[in-house]
Amino acid sequence: MSKAKGATSMRRLVGLFNTSLSSAANPPAAAAVVNSSKPIADPLKFKKLADRFKKSSESRRFRNYSKKVYSETVQRLASAKQFSLIDDILQHQKKYEDISQEGFVIRLMLLYGKAGMFEHAHKLFDEMPELNCQRTVNSLNALLSAYIHSKKFDGVGKLLEELTEKIGIEPNLVSYNTVIKAYCEMGSMDSAVSVIDTLEKKGLEPDIITFNTLLDGFFSRGQIADGEEIWGLMEKKNVVPDVRTYNTKLRGLVHERKISEAVEFWEEMKSKGIKPDIHSYNALITGYCNAGNLEQVMKWYGELRESFLPDRVTYVTVLPFLRKKNEFEMASEICKEAMDRRMLSGGAALVDELVKESRIEEAIQFVESGLSRSALRLKFP
Known part of the structure; x- marks a missing residue:
């Protein structure tokens, strides 16, 4: 490609990109509807979101059938580090009669956990008797899970031991599997394996979840021989993989x-x-x-494609590999598909590689395909 033609193509690519940004900044009226998946930047709008959520909570139907809305709202607030508002909307739930139902409290504890607020989950667990809500092994397990979700792995084993003595709830297999998960996440594999002895002393038998958790802990760390031993124990226990x-x-x-x-x-x-x-x-x-x-x-x-649609892991594995191998045409087609399916946010990396390789016309064709151009973050030389 001549320098003059290359410069013209580069200006065209920059022009396409700028046009797409302008269009994204001024969408047509039909596209101006609020999209709940978009992040809220204004702190005041977070407060309004929390207020709307609390207003909706007045409906029993909302409380019982909108579990996904509960989860998504907490997730959005957690992403913006609006933890006080998360506590606000979850504390608000205590005013409803549902709070005396263990299942409802468990939902709230898990929401706290997924927001990384394990201490708030623990406080709610402690408050259950005051809320006229009976604690069973199910709420105990929910608290352990809240610690797991909050990545407070080092507190799970100790917590189970303390609460078992303090409130007299006997742990079940789910409880011990959660402790095993925590030890595996910490890399304390000897402690994880020792839990099998503990649960067997309690008259419990390890299940497929027990072994899958242990095997993942060993194999993910490259401890193949140790993993094989656990596999052998699994077969000895007649647990089918x-x-x-x-x-x-x-x-x-x-x-x-x-x-x-x-x-x-x-x-x-x-x-x-x-x-x-x-x-x-x-x-x-x-x-x-x-x-x-x-x-x-x-x-x-x-x-894979003969039986399944690729998922995000497939795309983020294959696309960088194809770019590294300079298979840009193939990468472009797969990237377009991934973006069409909303599995990837943009093709900036691919366009950058094409530009570096002076394959400007191919970069232009990709941008002209109309795929999420406003999501591209191009690095022009």
Whole structure:
């Protein structure tokens, strides 16, 4: 491409980008409807959001059938670090008779947990007798989960021990599985395995969740031999592995760059009647991306598409690999698809690579495709 033509193409690309930004800043009236998925920047609007939520809470139907709205509202406020408003709308729920129902309180504790407000969840648990709400092992487990969601892993085991003695609620298998999860997240694998002895002393038997949690803890850290021992114990206990169990080992083998062993294990998985899911395919695609094997990446990507639609993990794994391999045409098509399906926010990285490679016309074609251009953040030389 001549310098003059290149400069003209670059100006055209910049012009397209600026036009798209202008259009995004001045949308037509039909597009001006409030989109609940968009973040609110003005603190005053967060307050108005909380006030509207509290007003809606006056409806029993809203309280009983709008669990998704509860979750999304708390998530939006948490993303903006509006923790006082989260406490405001959840404390507001205490004025309704639902607060005497354990299931309703559990929902509130889990919402606190997902916002990282484990102390507030604990306070609500402590207040349950005052709220005329009976505490059972279910609310105890919800509190443990709130600690997990808040990433307060080091407090889970101690909390279970303290509350068991303090309020006399006997933990169940869910309780111990949650403690195992916390230890695995901390990397305290010896402590995690020791919980199996504890629950068996209580007359409980580990289930598939117990083993899947332990296997994920070992395999994700590359401790393949230790994971194999747990797998053997699982079989000894007559616990039948499921697709998640197999996926955990697949990811472990891929993590250790043992792709040939992962493929052999895939075949073993199928021979035992376990149907691979999208996570199984993503594991092998990741393995071949790590190995730099374009042919195998596209082979497994093609096989995935025969049974599933790619998910976000698929796209964020394949697209950078294709750009690295200079497979821009293929990357462009997959990126357009991902953006059409709202699985990715933009194609800035792809356009940047095309510009770096002086493939300006291809960059122009991509931007002209009309896909979320306002989401692109281009870096022009």
